[in-house]
Amino acid sequence: MKYLPLLWRTLFRRKVRTIFTLLAVLVAFTLFGFLAAIGAAFSMGVELAGNERLVMIHKVSLIQLLPESYLERIRATPGVVDACSHTFFGGIYQDPKNFFMQIPVDPECMLRMYPEFAMPEEQKKAWIADRQGAIVGRQTAAKFGWKVGDRIPLQATIWRKQDNSQNWEFNLDGIYSGTEQGTDETQFFFHYKYFDESRQFAQGNVGWYVVRIANASQAPQIAAALDEQFANSPAETKTTTEKAFVQAFANQVGNIALIVRSIIAMAFFIILLVTANTMAESVRERTSELAVLKTLGFSDGLVLLLVLAESCTIAGVGGLLGLGLAAFVVPGIPTGNLLQDLYVPKGSFGVGVALVVGLGVVSGIFPALRAMRLRIVDALRRV
Amino acid sequence: MWIFSGLFQAAVVTVLNLRTLPNRLASSGVAVVGMAGVVAVLVSILSIAEGIKAMMANTGSPDTAIVMRTGSDSEMTSILLNDDIVVVKDAPEIARASDIGPLASAELFVGVDLVKASTGTTANASLRGVEPAAFKIRNFKMVSGRLFGTGRNELIVGRSAAGEYRGLAVGSELKLGQNVWTIVGIFDAGGTVPDSELWCDAGVLAPLYRRGNSRQTVFVRLTSPEAFTAFKDRLTADPRVKLKVMREQEYYAGQAETLSKTIVVIGSIIGLLMGIGALFVAVITMYSAVASRTREIATLRALGFRGGPVVLSVLVESMILAVVGGGLGAAVAYFGFNGYEAATMNWSNMSSIAFAFRVTPALLLLGVGWALVLGLFGGLFPAIRAMRLPIVTALREL
Numbered sequence: 208m209k210y211l212p213l214l215w216r217t218l219f220r221r222k223v224r225t226i227f228t229l230l231a232v233l234v235a236f237t238l239f240g241f242l243a244a245i246g247a248a249f250s251m252g253v254e255l256a257g258n259e260r261l262v263m264i265h266k267v268s269l270i271q272l273l274p275e276s277y278l279e280r281i282r283a284t285p286g287v288v289d290a291c292s293h294t295f296f297g298g299i300y301q302d303p304k305n306f307f308m309q310i311p312v313d314p315e316c317m318l319r320m321y322p323e324f325a326m327p328e329e330q331k332k333a334w335i336a337d338r339q340g341a342i343v344g345r346q347t348a349a350k351f352g353w354k355v356g357d358r359i360p361l362q363a364t365i366w367r368k369q370d371n372s373q374n375w376e377f378n379l380d381g382i383y384s385g386t387e388q389g390t391d392e393t394q395f396f397f398h399y400k401y402f403d404e405s406r407q408f409a410q411g412n413v414g415w416y417v418v419r420i421a422n423a424s425q426a427p428q429i430a431a432a433l434d435e436q437f438a439n440s441p442a443e444t445k446t447t448t449e450k451a452f453v454q455a456f457a458n459q460v461g462n463i464a465l466i467v468r469s470i471i472a473m474a475f476f477i478i479l480l481v482t483a484n485t486m487a488e489s490v491r492e493r494t495s496e497l498a499v500l501k502t503l504g505f506s507d508g509l510v511l512l513l514v515l516a517e518s519c520t521i522a523g524v525g526g527l528l529g530l531g532l533a534a535f536v537v538p539g540i541p542t543g544n545l546l547q548d549l550y551v552p553k554g555s556f557g558v559g560v561a562l563v564v565g566l567g568v569v570s571g572i573f574p575a576l577r578a579m580r581l582r583i584v585d586a587l588r589r590v
Numbered sequence: 591m592w593i594f595s596g597l598f599q600a601a602v603v604t605v606l607n608l609r610t611l612p613n614r615l616a617s618s619g620v621a622v623v624g625m626a627g628v629v630a631v632l633v634s635i636l637s638i639a640e641g642i643k644a645m646m647a648n649t650g651s652p653d654t655a656i657v658m659r660t661g662s663d664s665e666m667t668s669i670l671l672n673d674d675i676v677v678v679k680d681a682p683e684i685a686r687a688s689d690i691g692p693l694a695s696a697e698l699f700v701g702v703d704l705v706k707a708s709t710g711t712t713a714n715a716s717l718r719g720v721e722p723a724a725f726k727i728r729n730f731k732m733v734s735g736r737l738f739g740t741g742r743n744e745l746i747v748g749r750s751a752a753g754e755y756r757g758l759a760v761g762s763e764l765k766l767g768q769n770v771w772t773i774v775g776i777f778d779a780g781g782t783v784p785d786s787e788l789w790c791d792a793g794v795l796a797p798l799y800r801r802g803n804s805r806q807t808v809f810v811r812l813t814s815p816e817a818f819t820a821f822k823d824r825l826t827a828d829p830r831v832k833l834k835v836m837r838e839q840e841y842y843a844g845q846a847e848t849l850s851k852t853i854v855v856i857g858s859i860i861g862l863l864m865g866i867g868a869l870f871v872a873v874i875t876m877y878s879a880v881a882s883r884t885r886e887i888a889t890l891r892a893l894g895f896r897g898g899p900v901v902l903s904v905l906v907e908s909m910i911l912a913v914v915g916g917g918l919g920a921a922v923a924y925f926g927f928n929g930y931e932a933a934t935m936n937w938s939n940m941s942s943i944a945f946a947f948r949v950t951p952a953l954l955l956l957g958v959g960w961a962l963v964l965g966l967f968g969g970l971f972p973a974i975r976a977m978r979l980p981i982v983t984a985l986r987e988l
Contacts, residue, residue, distance in 0.1 A: 221881075222879055223873075223874075224877060224878070227870040227871075227874045227877075228870070228871050228874060229871040230870045231867050231871055231874075234863055234864075234866050234867035234870065235867055236865045236890075237863060238860065238864060238867070241859060241860070241863065242860070245856060263908070265767075266699035266767055267700075267702055267703065267766050268699075268700065268702050268703050268714060268768040269701065269703070270700065270701040270713060270768075271700075297667060299663065302639060304848070305661040305846075315808065338740045362619055362661065363661070364661060364662055364663055364664075364667035367931045373661050439768075441768075443767055443768065444895075445703070451711075454711060455712050455713065458706065458711045459714070470631050470635075470860065473627050473630070473631060474627065474631070474864055474867070475868070476627075477623060477624045477627045477868075478867065479869075480620050480623060480624070481871050482618055483876065484617055485874065486621045487616075488617065488878060503828070540855075540859065584663075589762035
């Protein structure tokens with residue numbers, strides 16, 4: 208503790224340099240937070256997708272429909288706890304650019320299947336009782352300023368009603384929010400019954416099934432058993448875990464994660480160079496001062512620690528401020544309709560703090576070693 | 591006269607600065623590398639958006655158009671009945687060939703799950719059923735193999751799709767659901783959207799997907815680009831049908847918009863953040879450059895050099911470092927990423943599309959320009975400091 212004033216003095220020996228190095232580190236860690244958020248958004252919640260949920264789609268493509276009659280057969284399959292059908296609605300709210308997923312479901316089944324969508328009990332009840340009712344995620348509701356009780360008109364692109372009209376209207380009965388960071392809060396759910404009775408064609412067909420199984424380790428066997436049941440039928444199926452399904456979808460967007468990681472690495476390398484250079488310069492300038500310290504009886508180890516403390520302080524203050532800034536600023540960055548709202552994943556803060564420490568040590572270690580090995584006589588002889 | 595002597599002084603000081611650069615190699619090197627990193631990252635991310643935009647914009651020519659049902663925003667969601675198609679094909683604005691009649695192709699567009707060669711996971715590829723006119727409407731040439739035979743379960747594969755997915759070599763068989771297809775050829779659509787697609791005979795695809803004689807879209811080649819307005823007006827005014835007519839170019843440009851906008855936003859934020867970081871690095875570098883030459887600068891001032899030229903010389907040095915770094919970064923982006931092939935998803939119809947990164951001259955200029963701006967601001971405060979140095983105390987410094 209008694210060395211704090213000394214540390215303080217050396218840090219502010221060249222005020223401008225210290226401040227700007229600190230700022231450079233701060234920017235680097237803000238960037239780190241931003242890139243972590245982008246990475247999380249592009250992975251589309253793959254970390255959150257459960258292994259105890261399976262997704263069954265038509266074998267040829269997600270776009271092909273499956274018969275509604277599969278539902279009971281899926282539920283009767285050993286190992287299966289529950290199953291629900293989903294269908295892609297693809298309606299437009301006001302402008303085609305306002306894209307969000309709309310899915311007709313059996314409300315009770317959907318609420319059982321996704322406990323991570325939290326909603327007040329009375330809203331759940333109201334939705335289940337209201338045939339034209341719908342619920343929507345917090346994020347989409349906020350974007351369009353919807354409130355519970357609003358009437359939401361959607362323009363169908365695929366599913367016209369029986370009178371050939373494209374206009375579907377729903378009562379907003381509830382707004383759900385995710386129980387976990389990163390839960391998709393953009394989707395819009397409404398009654399499958401209303402959908403099926405009103406649509407012009409393809410009655411009795413659904414888009415895909417979500418299946419809950421009792422034991423995640425049984426997933427491959429259950430998926431195989433499910434697909435076997437429907438083999439050689441007009442609508443063969445392909446069942447995978449929700450995780451694999453989301454992963455495949457995310458892979459299709461491109462290997463963004465790799466690009467993101469290379470950018471982080473690059474930015475870090477540069478910042479490391481800068482801080483290391485600053486530290487080296489600062490130690491070089493102080494050669495004679497360090498020699499004086501040693502003459503006064505400071506041990507080699509203490510000198511090493513003092514220099515390391517200096518670099519770790521710069522990295523620590525800059526890095527933690529940067530991470531904090533990222534957590535504060537990133538959620539406000541507009542992403543358009545493509546990605547979910549950005550957030551810095553909690554795990555990234557751990558990685559960030561580890562990087563802060565690493566940066567402090569690595570940038571300081573060589574000048575510190577140099578300072579430690581300094582021979583008093585040589586150092587004092589130099590002017 | 592005053593200006594000339596000022597410029598002369600600035601030139602002298604600058605040359606002096608640059609000749610002492612080797613002494614400050616380490617810190618100047620850091621500034622150059624920092625700047626190079628900023629520019630390389632900025633340019634390469636924006637080149638992704640450029641690539642997608644270019645690929646989409648090259649698809650279609652001024653005289654081709656796409657006809658869908660009103661209310662559809664992509665091929666995927668459109669459906670046209672036979673009556674609609676007959677009306678479209680009768681339009682006199684459509685170019686005609688002696689052998690196949692109107693250059694109009696009524697097409698089906700379905701998604702099929704294929705396995706990506708790079709990751710082993712499935713992706714949604716586009717399978718398009720076409721009519722013979724399609725070959726004369728699109729930019730199309732066969733690379734290997736032959737065309738599919740009419741009425742047969744045969745597929746031809748776009749150049750990018752052939753590389754993107756497993757099991758699409760000429761001669762191999764592909765099982766989609768219960769149907770077995772033979773791959774008979776590879777085609778090249780000149781870096782446009784169909785390069786990522788699989789094509790077959792629409793007449794074969796329709797019964798397999800229970801589409802009867804309905805189709806999804808009609809692609810047409812018009813007699814001239816100017817005929818588009820008449821064509822559009824004719825079809826939208828016709829009371830028998832409800833159709834939406836777009837130029838093919840507009841249609842694909844619209845599909846690229848969301849994705850490329852997002853990438854531009856992300857790229858700009860990263861470029862801005864890294865740029866601010868590099869700005870600080872430049873400031874540190876130039877401060878230490880000024881600090882290490884305190885006595886030289888003071889000597890010059892004592893000899894009668896004015897403050898302005900000293901400021902200018904520091905700025906010039908900082909901008910030279912920035913340009914060298916920026917140029918280096920632009921070169922890295924150009925040689926590392928230009929033409930780099932990648933695939934992503936077309937969000938409008940959830941299907942996979944291939945594209946190449948495009949490092950355009952405009953992007954290179956943008957990158958180097960950004961580096962110059964950073965260099966200018968990075969040098970400004972140190973330069974002012976150099977000018978303000980009190981000569982007497984500075985000379986006394988060691």
